[in-house]
Amino acid sequence: MRYWSRGDTLLLITLYVFVILFIIYPIGIVFLESLKVPNTNKLGLDNYVNFFSDPYYFKCFRNSVILGILTIISTTIIGFPLAYILARYRIRGKTIFTALTLLPILLPPYVGAFAFIIFFGKYGTLNLLLEEWGLISEPINFIYGLHGIVLVETIHLLPFIVLNVTAGITQIDPSFEEAAEVVGASGLWRALTVTIPLVVPNYMAGAFLVFIFTMADWLTPLILGQTDFLATIAYINIAYHFTDVQRKYMGIIATVLAASTCIAALLVARKYVEMKSYAALSKGTTYEGRVIPIGGIKKIIAYLYCIFISALVLISPFVITIAAFSRRWILTPFPEYWTFENIRMLFIELPMYIRNTFVFSGIALLMGVVVGLGVAYIVARSNMPGRDLLDSLFTMILAIPGIVVGVGYLIGYGSEIPLLGFSLARSWIVMPLALAVRRLPYFIRSAYASFLQLDKTLEEAAEVSGSSKLRVFFTISLPLIMRGVFAGMVMFFIMAMQEISSTIFLYKPGWETMPIGIFLQWHRGTEFGVPAALAFLMIIITFSLLMIISKLGQRVLGGAFSAA
């Protein structure tokens, strides 16, 4: 017999309406647009043929894929040993090192890029110091070029690998490795044959996130003076050359290709990224796993490694803080003129950025919580047909680059909606909506994890006591998962605050958020002080929010970004 409660059915339908209106339709319209033959009403593959036959655009595509792969390789090489040290060795200051390695996720990558220019640039702190000490005569090019982008992305995305692999190693039942030792496999051989294969699912989820984040990042290359990447050329073509039909279509093709590549990556990593596989893997995370005390040279190497990574990670908040309180920082390793002028500018002249950020992220949070809890509930608790598809659709958002969402809303909702006489893309509500859609998958995952940890019989007991499903949700489920949900909300807010990829296409004068403010200030070529002050403020807000959930912090990050 088939029976679904009316409430569940209504919720499922509402969620599908949301997905269709705000995810499938805008993304579909971008794909459709890419098939339009310019200056005709026909559909065809002409744009794609043009794109791939133009050596320049083909190079952009190739560069993006190469960047993604290089970043996976570099984060893996740096991240694996770090994860192993943090998960396995008993070292002092483990908590601090762990927290520091996670830090970069919380800072927007574009902020990191600015900081790296100041620190690693041709006349940056490092080069100037090296020259001063007489170690070099010519500045070394640390960051301008592909290697620079890889460097910035690697430091920003390292946490994805470290978080996932650490979680994976911690979860391994110690007896698996002991069994290998008993038969004589030790050291490297044991790691290669037992430990690493067991961590593959977790690693894949992390590697997938690294790939899609690099693939979708248009701003880091731009800040580092590079444009020959899919997302970057898409941004430039669409934002500046929308009236040039040829360039507009090449831009749209670039966004579609970025999205398609990410979706393909999702399909490859699908097994490891799905919410439900996450469920199967998350069991038995309650124990610490196998921890080995170390000594001697190994210990020194482990410490040096952790300290080195921490130092790399701390460069950008450190540089940003200095820059926020100084001016005229040119051609000196450290600034020589200290001032509160940047901060004052921020509060007197630019309070709009702050207000917009809070209002939009706040409304996005409301939308995200309602939709996200609904999806988590349906996937975790119901047996409705269409549940798995809903799960896949919301997981797919992970793979959709922000620029695709932005362009989709622009094209799909640019004109007035018939009968309503209202254009969504011209209303400010599109800003929080885009933020909500972009950050939903992460919130859903942490909410879903909370649901899994909640004993189902607690809800059933309320049902037989005479409570309807809706009332059970509000009186039993929600109060009991509140801790996890609240932590997920804070993470959602932090991530919504940083979002720029979709909103950069959607904002109108007066709607600028802090990231857009940073971008615009930089773009206008003002001194770096004001954008740095904005970035500094974002860092302060982020840290304050994290303090609220400090004890939950690591678990929350784990919930949102990892496979386990």
Add this chain to the structure above:
Amino acid sequence: MTFIQIRNLVKKFGEVIAVDHIDLDVKKGELITLLGPSGCGKTTTLRCIAGLEIPDGGEITIEGKVVTSAEKGIFIPPHKRGIGMVFQNYAVWPHMRVYDNIAYGLKLMKLPKSEIKSRVKEVLELVGLEGLERRYPTQLSGGQQQRVALARALVTQPRVLLLDEPLSNLDAKLRERMRFEIRGLVKKVKITTVYVTHDQAEAMVISDRIVIMNRGKIMQIGKPEEIYMHPANRFVADFIGISNFIPGKIEALLENFTGVFSTDFGEKIICKISPRLKTGDRAFILVRPEDILMYKSNPPSENSFKAKIKHRVYLGNVTYYWVIVDSNELRIQAPPETYHKEGEEVFIYIKPDKCLALPE
């Protein structure tokens, strides 16, 4: 009078048939136990009555009202069935005090505050938890949480009480005491109760009638003594108590359902014979360890056989012997003071009125 009626109930989980076409009638005020090994479908049946599972086929009626009918497309959700339920892990809500846990259902009934208060007080006295209203569940012992769960299930004065292995998480001593307490309580408030357990001793103590289930099917329904004395088949005989089985066939039928059974080793045993058997049928004899006597010499003339002691275990109140008769191994329960060496030859005597031939 039938209070809960189950007809042709089927529940599948994917390819697995958890409940396979079962029929069951529970009388008003009766305490019936669903007993069986894990995976036999007992909990699923209980959850179908509660409305926590949606059956694939069949019909369930409570007090003359159809609550589930796959064929007619009727499904009354759990919160409208007027039932009380106690879960295996108690499912006491950790974020509510004892008082709020128990008052939860009453508040939903929109009773006046004063009545809620007096009814919570009443039920707390009933389960012996007076004075603990302000406690949180984490401040209670397992046994106390169990009582809160029971109080919560009873306070709304439901038509039916469902208990899903409520004692399995308690320690052995408390478990034994709670059996009597639960039975006493249920009989005091005269509520129709369905109780699920895999513990046969618990079922024997607590039930008016026992339903033995295996692989989604009902094997036998009966009072505890009926089930023990007259098991319907080998599964029931094996599951309830300790049993010896001797294979063979029916040699001759005598009157009063007695007859002669010939074992596969050519021995003749006089025994009771199931009415479903006729001369020549393959069958097996069921005899309980306490119904076999041992003699050093001069055994009774019939139903006696030579045996060799294989193994002896002294348990304090009884001594168990494993003996070999014609390569059949039999278990015998003897008074603790008997002493036979392992390897010793003895005679055993099987009481003719206590052994039963059943179809294979």
